[in-house]
Amino acid sequence: MNEEELKFAAEVCRQTWEPLYRYVYYKVQNREEAEDITQETYIRSLAYPKFREIGRAEYLAFFKAVAANLVKDRWRRNKKRGIQVGFDAAANLAFTEDPAEAVGEKMLVEQALKTLGAEQRKVVELRIIRGYSVSETARMMGLKAGHVRVLQYRALKNLAVILSKEETSHEE
Amino acid sequence: MKNNVKKLSDYIDRLNWEKAPGAAECGELENLYAAVRRVKSLKPPVMPGADFPDKVVQSLARGSKRVKSGKRLLKSAAAAAAVLAVALLVYFAALKDTNIVSAMERAYGRVSAYHGTLEVVFTSGAGERQVQSVLDVWADKQGRYAIGVLEGAYQGLMTVSDGEKVWQSPPGEGALMPVFSETHEFIFELGGEIEALKAAQSARVAGEETVAGRPAYVLEVTPQGGLPYKLWVDKETKIPLQKEGAMHNAIQYTTRYIEITFLEAIPDELIQVEGKDFREADIGEEESPAPAGESPDEAFEPQVRVEVDMQAEQAQQIAADSGSSPWRLDPVFTAQVFVSLQISPEGITGEYPVDYEDFTIARTDGRRMKVQVSSGKTEIKAVYLERLVRQDETGIWTVVGYDISR
Numbered sequence: 001m002n003e004e005e006l007k008f009a010a011e012v013c014r015q016t017w018e019p020l021y022r023y024v025y026y027k028v029q030n031r032e033e034a035e036d037i038t039q040e041t042y043i044r045s046l047a048y049p050k051f052r053e054i055g056r057a058e059y060l061a062f063f064k065a066v067a068a069n070l071v072k073d074r075w076r077r078n079k080k081r082g083i084q085v086g087f088d089a090a091a092n093l094a095f096t097e098d099p100a101e102a103v104g105e106k107m108l109v110e111q112a113l114k115t116l117g118a119e120q121r122k123v124v125e126l127r128i129i130r131g132y133s134v135s136e137t138a139r140m141m142g143l144k145a146g147h148v149r150v151l152q153y154r155a156l157k158n159l160a161v162i163l164s165k166e167e168t169s170h171e172e
Numbered sequence: 173m174k175n176n177v178k179k180l181s182d183y184i185d186r187l188n189w190e191k192a193p194g195a196a197e198c199g200e201l202e203n204l205y206a207a208v209r210r211v212k213s214l215k216p217p218v219m220p221g222a223d224f225p226d227k228v229v230q231s232l233a234r235g236s237k238r239v240k241s242g243k244r245l246l247k248s249a250a251a252a253a254a255v256l257a258v259a260l261l262v263y264f265a266a267l268k269d270t271n272i273v274s275a276m277e278r279a280y281g282r283v284s285a286y287h288g289t290l291e292v293v294f295t296s297g298a299g300e301r302q303v304q305s306v307l308d309v310w311a312d313k314q315g316r317y318a319i320g321v322l323e324g325a326y327q328g329l330m331t332v333s334d335g336e337k338v339w340q341s342p343p344g345e346g347a348l349m350p351v352f353s354e355t356h357e358f359i360f361e362l363g364g365e366i367e368a369l370k371a372a373q374s375a376r377v378a379g380e381e382t383v384a385g386r387p388a389y390v391l392e393v394t395p396q397g398g399l400p401y402k403l404w405v406d407k408e409t410k411i412p413l414q415k416e417g418a419m420h421n422a423i424q425y426t427t428r429y430i431e432i433t434f435l436e437a438i439p440d441e442l443i444q445v446e447g448k449d450f451r452e453a454d455i456g457e458e459e460s461p462a463p464a465g466e467s468p469d470e471a472f473e474p475q476v477r478v479e480v481d482m483q484a485e486q487a488q489q490i491a492a493d494s495g496s497s498p499w500r501l502d503p504v505f506t507a508q509v510f511v512s513l514q515i516s517p518e519g520i521t522g523e524y525p526v527d528y529e530d531f532t533i534a535r536t537d538g539r540r541m542k543v544q545v546s547s548g549k550t551e552i553k554a555v556y557l558e559r560l561v562r563q564d565e566t567g568i569w570t571v572v573g574y575d576i577s578r
Binding site: 006009010013014017018021022025026027028029030031032033034035036038039042043046074075105106109110113124127128129130131132133134136139140149150152153156157159160163164 | 176177178180181184185186187188189190191192193195196202203204206207208209210211212213214215217218219220224225227228229231232233301382384385386430
């Protein structure tokens with residue numbers, strides 16, 4: 001990158017990093033990956049030859065589309081296919097975020113948690129929302145560590161089923 | 173299934189530590205991992221350090237080489253990592269203590285304000301743990317704070333301080349309502365914790381544990397006066413996350429930040445109480461000099477001295493530090509209890525025989541105090557108190573003597 005390109009990149013990065021990072025974090029739910037993917041998104045996007053053809057107002061949408069592909073790629077079990085960033089698709093993608101959708105997702109998850117039994121709900125709350133370790137959770141619930149692991153496994157299995165049913169009913 | 177139970181648990185741990193988890197190895201784990209992420213998304217994101225955008229720009233300038241965490245590089249040499257980890261731990265423990273304390277001080281030096289969720293956990297002598305309250309805490313370095321009770325007996329109570337005065341809403345009547353266990357005082361204020369650590373008799377790194385998903389050092393601290401306590405310090409940020417007081421009278425309190433975010437400032441409207449339904453609390457304690465012609469020492473010399481059990485007082489101090497027995501921080505109330513027990517040595521049931529209003533502070537130098545008693549129900553005319561264990565505003569008051577009417 002020459003000096004002019006770097007100045008441009010720094011400006012774009014400083015203007016967009018926070019909403020981009022939040023978006024990536026929302027997807028991956030950990031800081032390490034969120035930082036890595038955010039960085040990689042800039043590196044790949046700014047190296048895209050047609051990047052400057054994108055309207056300034058569309059930068060964030062473009063970055064989000066690229067980041068979404070990078071996240072998907074990490075989750076793919078078979079990595080032999082290589083990374084598919086999909087720049088052209090990203091550039092043509094009208095990437096809009098619906099705030100009502102985010103609120104709806106939150107309500108959906110909260111509703112699904114309410115349908116779990118008290119013990120399963122408690123273990124999910126302590127382990128994931130409050131972030132306690134298995135041994136801390138076991139101590140708080142008066143259970144053995146092994147029991148906590150099995151309980152959280154069953155709770156999340158139930159939750160995955162409930163969430164997929166809820167989604168289907170919403171789509172219908 | 174057994175394998176997936178373990179893998180799922182490891183996945184949750186990795187996310188709680190804010191570390192990249194591995195990819196799912198089968199369809200079932202893929203669904204379970206997605207459910208975990210969706211539940212965790214109910215929490216706000218953990219943001220990177222303020223230097224993150226600079227790091228990104230630097231990596232762009234260096235020719236698109238991503239800045240990778242040192243930890244990942246070490247992963248390729250697991251044995252070396254293990255040796256290094258042990259060496260670092262020994263190094264840290266050997267350099268004691270002043271190192272971690274000064275690292276904490278430096279880290280806190282960069283903090284202007286913070287917003288956190290603080291959990292107060294009560295543990296009984298039988299080992300039963302119970303979350304007593306969950307608090308929404310906003311605080312800054314000017315001593316201003318706003319604390320809302322999210323869960324607990326006083327749910328909805330808001331306590332606000334501008335650094336000098338304290339207000340509560342809803343206002344209620346009588347004494348201030350407790351926020352921390354039995355006290356309205358902000359007992360796990362980060363700056364205060366670091367100051368207490370600097371002033372402590374000793375502090376040593378006793379190990380490492382995870383608190384609310386964050387790897388932390390465990391410090392064993394012996395304060396100047398009072399019983400030892402434990403402090404968990406975030407390994408990465410060097411900020412105190414959790415404090416566990418000693419078990420006293422079969423009661424132990426643990427306070428911990430389950431979430432914390434650092435801010436440039438706390439919103440002014442949180443501290444603004446004008447026009448809102450708040451009541452100001454009278455918590456001040458003015459220093460009053462000895463009368464003319466009387467030396468300061470004479471002014472605090474009682475006719476009758478009271479024998480003091482210093483060991484019991486030190487235990488009372490730690491109880492007060494943990495939020496228990498806060499009345500010992502109030503000299504007038506301490507005097508009232510003392511006088512009432514002289515009238516009813518078998519114990520007080522119902523109302524105190526002498527009213528709180530019958531006691532007035534005659535003089536104090538901040539460390540010693542004389543409280544005048546004006547009641548026909550007792551021959552005691554004045555009670556003398558001292559902060560024997562700790563001589564600052566967090567020190568408890570102890571009755572050391574009294575005057576009787578001739």
